[in-house]
Amino acid sequence: xxxxxxxxxxxxxxxxxxxxxxxxxxxxxxxxxxxxxxxxxxxxxxxxxxxxxxxxxxxxxxxxxxxxxxxxxxxxxxxxxxxxxxxxxxxxxxxxxxxxxxxxxxxxxxxxxxxxxxxxxx
Numbered sequence: 001x002x003x004x005x006x007x008x009x010x011x012x013x014x015x016x017x018x019x020x021x022x023x024x025x026x027x028x029x030x031x032x033x034x035x036x037x038x039x040x041x042x043x044x045x046x047x048x049x050x051x052x053x054x055x056x057x058x059x060x061x062x063x064x065x066x067x068x069x070x071x072x073x074x075x076x077x078x079x080x081x082x083x084x085x086x087x088x089x090x091x092x093x094x095x096x097x098x099x100x101x102x103x104x105x106x107x108x109x110x111x112x113x114x115x116x117x118x119x120x121x122x
Contacts (some may be wrong), residue, residue, distance in 0.1 A: 023048040
């Protein structure tokens, strides 16, 4: 039960940060764009659109249905890569990446950004 609540809180924090950064959209992308089979829908969506229209609704549906949450998740490396240039100019992007990292750690028990840092220094 606590894991569902913690996950919901992080999803809410991601949503709030997307709104704070003015990345939240009132209109969804086309059905064709949402139907992409590529990881993170990179061929049809911006990363923030994937977060808003794919990740958040799917995760909330799992929570609402009390279904099994993913245990092998690593979204923060993509977020860090996508927002790398923005992080230097706006701390809000760093906060967004941190919320996503916390979601990864909560669900998978591992910090994929820590793993990336360790691999780069070897």
